[in-house]
Amino acid sequence: MSLRIVVTVKYVPDATGDRHFADDLTVDRDDVDGLLSELDEYAVEQALQISENSDDDVEITVLTVGPEDAKDALRKALSMGADKAIHVEDDDLHGTDAIGTSLVLAKAVEKAGYDLVISGMASTDGTMGVVPALLAERLGVPQVTLLSEVSVEGGTVKGRRDGDAATEQLEASLPAVVSVTDQSGEARYPSFKGIMAAKKKPVQSWDLSDLDIDEDEVGLENAYTVVESAAERPARTAGTIVKDEGEGGKQLAEFLAGQKFI
Amino acid sequence: MAEVLVYVDHVDGAVRKPTLELLTLARRVGEPVAVALGNGAGDTAAALAEHGAVKVLTSDAAEYADYLVVPKVDALQAAVEQVSPAAVLVPSSAEGKEIAARLALRLGSGIITDAVDLEAGDEGPVATQSVFAAAFTTKSRVSKGTPVITVKPNSAAVEAAPAAGAVEALSVSFSAAATGTKVTARTPRESTGRPELTEAAIVVSGGRGVNGAENFAIIEALADSLGAAVGASRAAVDAGWYPHTNQVGQTGKSVSPQLYIASGISGAIQHRAGMQTSKTIVAINKDAEAPIFELVDYGVVGDLFDVVPQLTEEVKTRKG
Ligand SMILES: Cc1cc2nc3c(=O)[nH]c(=O)nc-3n(C[C@H](O)[C@H](O)[C@H](O)COP(=O)(O)OP(=O)(O)OC[C@H]3O[C@@H](n4cnc5c(N)ncnc54)[C@H](O)[C@@H]3O)c2cc1C
Ligand SMILES: Cc1cc2nc3c(=O)[nH]c(=O)nc-3n(C[C@H](O)[C@H](O)[C@H](O)COP(=O)(O)OP(=O)(O)OC[C@H]3O[C@@H](n4cnc5c(N)ncnc54)[C@H](O)[C@@H]3O)c2cc1C
Numbered sequence: 001m002s003l004r005i006v007v008t009v010k011y012v013p014d015a016t017g018d019r020h021f022a023d024d025l026t027v028d029r030d031d032v033d034g035l036l037s038e039l040d041e042y043a044v045e046q047a048l049q050i051s052e053n054s055d056d057d058v059e060i061t062v063l064t065v066g067p068e069d070a071k072d073a074l075r076k077a078l079s080m081g082a083d084k085a086i087h088v089e090d091d092d093l094h095g096t097d098a099i100g101t102s103l104v105l106a107k108a109v110e111k112a113g114y115d116l117v118i119s120g121m122a123s124t125d126g127t128m129g130v131v132p133a134l135l136a137e138r139l140g141v142p143q144v145t146l147l148s149e150v151s152v153e154g155g156t157v158k159g160r161r162d163g164d165a166a167t168e169q170l171e172a173s174l175p176a177v178v179s180v181t182d183q184s185g186e187a188r189y190p191s192f193k194g195i196m197a198a199k200k201k202p203v204q205s206w207d208l209s210d211l212d213i214d215e216d217e218v219g220l221e222n223a224y225t226v227v228e229s230a231a232e233r234p235a236r237t238a239g240t241i242v243k244d245e246g247e248g249g250k251q252l253a254e255f256l257a258g259q260k261f262i
Numbered sequence: 263m264a265e266v267l268v269y270v271d272h273v274d275g276a277v278r279k280p281t282l283e284l285l286t287l288a289r290r291v292g293e294p295v296a297v298a299l300g301n302g303a304g305d306t307a308a309a310l311a312e313h314g315a316v317k318v319l320t321s322d323a324a325e326y327a328d329y330l331v332v333p334k335v336d337a338l339q340a341a342v343e344q345v346s347p348a349a350v351l352v353p354s355s356a357e358g359k360e361i362a363a364r365l366a367l368r369l370g371s372g373i374i375t376d377a378v379d380l381e382a383g384d385e386g387p388v389a390t391q392s393v394f395a396a397a398f399t400t401k402s403r404v405s406k407g408t409p410v411i412t413v414k415p416n417s418a419a420v421e422a423a424p425a426a427g428a429v430e431a432l433s434v435s436f437s438a439a440a441t442g443t444k445v446t447a448r449t450p451r452e453s454t455g456r457p458e459l460t461e462a463a464i465v466v467s468g469g470r471g472v473n474g475a476e477n478f479a480i481i482e483a484l485a486d487s488l489g490a491a492v493g494a495s496r497a498a499v500d501a502g503w504y505p506h507t508n509q510v511g512q513t514g515k516s517v518s519p520q521l522y523i524a525s526g527i528s529g530a531i532q533h534r535a536g537m538q539t540s541k542t543i544v545a546i547n548k549d550a551e552a553p554i555f556e557l558v559d560y561g562v563v564g565d566l567f568d569v570v571p572q573l574t575e576e577v578k579t580r581k582g
Binding site for chain 2: 102158256259
């Protein structure tokens with residue numbers, strides 16, 4: 001038996017950098033360093049653990065849709081221990097929305113071949129948290145999402161989902177789409193050996209024609225949503241800051257009373 | 263006037279506050295028609311009618327509880343086919359976003375998530391989003407299909423607007439995918455008696471500075487004096503001092519209360535992402551250089567173990 005896992009990883013602008021929009025109201029990717037979305041490291045980690053706990057042959061492919069630099073995200077995932085990588089890159093992809101991105105990912109996952117797709121809970125830039133559900137809908141396979149624990153055995157995936165109102169145990173047959181939260185377990189750091197090995201691992205590049213996707217199905221012009229404006233939030237006006245000299249709590253209470261919170 | 267579908271988030275018939283907020287926003291773009299699913303769906307009608315629902319479509323079946331997400335998508339799709347709405351609004355919970363996404367795909371529609379405001383526009387509803395850890399405000403609209411928009415809690419005031427709220431049974435035939443992911447067990451979260459974190463008007467949060475699970479009693483005491491919900495930073499959650507369900511931030515809950523009080527929290531970008539849209543922000547931190555002070559309306563540089571109990575006492579005295 002063998003198990004083919006595809007992990008979807010997004011290349012995002014560093015959240016600690018000065019993120020902003022370009023003139024066409026897409027994310028400016030030139031001015032801020034990019035990296036593998038930290039929440040996707042958890043997805044790679046769970047794929048590696050599933051592999052380590054499995055008697056089957058497990059092959060882990062990491063997949064990204066993004067510009068040239070997105071290769072960095074793939075390299076990081078490979079150096080953590082993934083086996084191979086697929087980079088979907090095409091100038092016509094610029095400005096693609098969630099619906100379009102899920103189309104590209106779904107076609108790529110199908111072309112790659114899969115038993116299990118593992119995604120992060122959300123990207124750290126768009127933070128929509130919808131791509132895994134969209135992927136499951138497109139692929140017509142079960143969605144087993146927002147898991148804080150995940151295991152795969154005998155063609156079944158099980159996991160724990162911690163929701164607002166309840167904790168649920170979930171179960172589905174493979175093939176399936178899983179997403180994991182940052183509660184699923186600390187992601188490992190790439191070792192020196194891992195970094196060296198990653199350099200030799202195969203990275204395939206596909207464009208839209210490889211995936212039989214028409215250019216009018218993706219990109220900014222064809223997005224299902226339009227951003228009309230983006231404005232920097234006015235800086236908060238400097239507040240009052242006091243040093244506690246023994247009366248700090250009382251002074252704060254006075255402020256809260258003035259604001260009618262007490 | 264065009265109808266607008268509002269997906270109802272409820273627990274056994276008790277409607278949660280974000281849904282009532284959605285009804286207020288829905289009235290700006292059309293006539294709200296609510297869709298309530300699962301156990302107690304019919305019991306939601308009175309509250310929904312009081313807040314503006316002209317109609318309440320209900321459906322109860324074991325599938326809603328026994329399988330993940332998809333049965334609810336099937337039902338919402340049936341409602342869209344029945345009503346042909348101008349938009350579909352869904353509360354921005356994790357599940358709400360997943361339901362909305364799959365629905366949008368089926369309808370050939372665009373989706374906007376985490377709107378913090380909504381207004382009518384010439385080409386359909388315009389949604390305001392607060393992005394990049396609330397550093398930017400964007401206005402967007404759906405340009406294809408029936409707009410599907412999820413809205414964050416605390417984005418609008420709840421307004422009473424009595425309407426007919428006529429209950430109608432929604433007929434749903436479940437898709438083959440509906441039974442794909444089985445819920446094999448469910449443990450309801452125990453109530454703390456405190457307000458829901460995302461819905462609370464006041465949130466009192468503690469971070470690494472609280473320095474121990476037992477010390478969270480200080481944070482809870484302040485919260486209780488103010489009738490507030492308790493939040494925590496990821497550092498406090500990762501240390502095991504407070505449950506993950508109370509985490510505020512990018513990977514925790516995003517909150518937007520009238521008042522946010524951060525104690526012993528430095529104000530890392532990922533924490534800010536979840537609280538920066540709070541109306542009034544207050545921080546207590548012994549480090550005058552902590553980034554959280556850049557955001558505050560009022561800050562106290564001091565030891566939380568001195569400041570917080572004194573504040574709690576003072577609140578209690580003032581409230582009598
Ligand atoms: C600030 C901002 C706001 C946006 N708002 C909207 C909006 O309202 N509507 C809309 O349609 N689009 C929106 N977009 C565009 C949208 O973010 C992208 O199209 C994106 O690829 C999909 O959404 P997400 O990044 O939020 O992913 P999420 O749904 O949060 O991602 C979940 C997981 O999906 C996988 N994934 C997502 N994108 C990729 C990728 N490119 N390659 C590989 N794996 C991936 C990862 O595993 C990730 O952890 C927005 C983008 C930004 C930057
Ligand atoms: C992908 C990703 C997602 C993340 N998601 C989240 C998230 O959702 N939520 C979140 O909070 N973080 C999140 N983080 C973590 C975040 O980066 C910070 O590490 C975290 O917010 C720090 O928590 P803290 O402020 O409690 O701790 P610290 O940064 O250690 O700050 C503690 C503060 O307490 C003060 N202090 C100490 N003792 C006292 C005292 N006695 N009295 C007063 N003040 C005192 C210190 O001066 C300091 O400022 C995420 C990180 C990543 C990479």
